[in-house]
Amino acid sequence: MPVDTEKEISKMHRTLHSTQTEIGKTYYRWRKVAIEFAGENTKPLDVALRAAEVFGRDIGKSLLPRMNWLKGEEGFLMNLAGALAGLWNTEGGLATVEKGENPAEIFIKCTRDPWPTWAKEYGAPMEEIALCRERMYQTILEDVGVFMNVPLKIELQKAISRGEGETVMRLSKAG
């Protein structure tokens, strides 16, 4: 039986999108539970930021085996930025990496982000998405920076509002 390549690819594509969507929705289902358990005196944003730290800590650990200084500082920063953009893409975003004018400065640009859609569906505020992304990346960089003995910094420079436009983050050496 010959393979209908188009059909097979579309099947895989559908599975990938369903998986991404289900993971995103699962995050918001758990967010709801966590906020309920945290009680009325806790701000939902604080709960979400704490979750971002937990994610960041764990993802940071998984990046350490691949950290490599053999290509020097610029190569290291480009690889790291690539890993952060890749993380976004795995979630269903469309992120790319661009060198800045300064060699120790890299921009991560995301032109498509699925998170606002899911946030809207579950009634979470849009600004939480950008802040959590920034916190998660900052936490990742804490371990990576100590590991490689390079102080690192990442800042949110521009955020997508409601999934349109471009989110820009700047990765650089701190200090």
Add this chain to the structure above:
Amino acid sequence: MPKTLFEWDYSDYPGAKKYPHLFKPIQIGNLIVPNRIKYAATEENLNGHDGFVTDAGVEYLRQRAMGVVGGLCFMQGVYMDEKRQGQGYVGQAAAWDDKFIPGLKRLADAVHEQRAVAGFQLMDCGRVGAVEVDYCHGPSAVPQRLRIFKPVQEMTKDDIKTMIQQHIDAAKRGIEAGFDIMEISGIVGYLISNFISSYTNRRTDEYGGDIRGRMRAVVEIIQGVKKVCGPDIPVGIRLCSEELLDDVRGNTPEESMESYKIAEEAGADYISCTLGWQESIYPVISRDIPMGNWIHLAKRAKEHVKIPIQMAYRLFKPGLPNEKIGAGELDIWEICRSMIADPHMPKKVAEGREEEIRHCVACNLCLARLFRDAPMTCYINPVCAHEWQPDFANPKPAQEKKEVMIVGAGPAGLECAYMAARRGHEVHVYDKRDEIGGTLNEAKHAPYGDDELWTCTEYQKVMCEKAGVHFHLGTEVTEELIEEEMPDTVVLATGPVYSKIKAAGGDSDKIVYLLDVMSGKAQVGDSVVVYGNRKPGIGCALYLAKQGKKVTIVGKEKSAGFDVNPSFKWRYMIYMRQNGIMVYNDCDIQEINEEDLIVRSYDGVRWPIKCDTVVVSERGPNESLKKVVQSEGIELFVIGDALIPRNLSSAVHDGYRVGIRL
């Protein structure tokens, strides 16, 4: 005045004539060691989880002490802190209290009974420690690269002082237990190496900074331990000559050599030259690294210090260390895994019995087991860690002599054959091939060092000959032959049966079998699919890729090489990438066509792969002859891949276990 503990005269040993440099004495500090052989301290996870020495550990070491024929025999490194942050292995011996001294004395006594020099090693495992507690310790809290290890707590200055004192106190206990030589372990990621490395020591106080600062704790330990050891007990240290951590900004080779000089200045009586860290991305001791690959580092070390230099690391055979000692490029041949595989290896060298050595195949199963809290096991030596069980290690002669027919002269059959024959049985080995070795005849052609697997067959052949095993090669065992011979026992070691591909086109003439490919009998096109993602499939894929073929592996297991131990598997993953081998795991072949084949993933996605040859490496148990033997009422054993297709280790272990039971 130099002291000699035991007099040894090697003039009657044939090996001493062949390898004269290995069997001449050397002075270390004020101690004369009769030869240049050292069993290096090796963790084996055989002690109690509370750090007390066990019978298993004592007998393990006793056999190695016998093996060094008067040379140095070190017990495993002890951890020294009651908090157990320095404990890196669940079965590591402890020396943080006097209560451990009686057990340690048993080890020293066991070595002395063999008239060998007993070595005691101090080993705080640092960032690879804390196997039983939540945090390990180190000079700086640098995150772990490998998740298997615990988070690191930065040591305060008081912690450092305490740690130094713990080394000194533990050394005193070692001396009281009767050890003759002291060693500080500063290698592969243990605490001392954490202090020395720029990767893990970021301190800005006097215990950090440049290499002198980073060596300060080490110097204080050497000086403190020297003081309690006095002039008669030499103190050595194991130090990295190259950390191989350049990707994470570890020490340069120059800094490492500086650390050697500083250790010598501090009073070290010898240095054991090592390399690599557990966190390093470079392989150091696996089979894919050529023998003698690192010996130049010993020579370089000798150019930097005057004290004796010892080294192991892929020096499995006596020729090279003998040559290098003769040339003044090495002083002592350290042995570790080779004496796990054969505890009497150097003794056999001395006695001119090299052909009786069971050689290590550098698979690193021993390491993989230790990191997973399991007792030491050797891939190739079934007796390893069973030395304390006489019925297993030295089985008694059989009470009743049997005529044993072993079908298959592969590693399982041969292992069983010589053990059974040694116990008094009359053993006949049959094989339809004209040569012994079974599927190792083909497996040895795989690249990256698999030719070393053949040493197993060479060893078994000699042992069979010495035990009086009868061979019937080129003879296929049939129902008629069994009925004619009517042996008391049949052992089926026939090897596996290669699987049929259950797919449309499964009878295609483009399908060939692994053994025919590896032996060069089958014609293979340029685009090849290897069916099966276990070790044989990987070996075959690499063999074909090395011939310039485009190779794809399709296999049902969720990860390729799941049957390879983790300490070696990562090498295969890298080699497959380097050789452009595409791997589809969790997949099966659905259809084989003229131009291509169709792969189907576990969840039903299908895609074509262009191929002109399909090589089957999937195997199943071999049921042939089983019913015939059973119907005759003959005692039957099925071993090795014929029972369940696994690996060389399982074949050897199966063979041994049945050989001692018959």
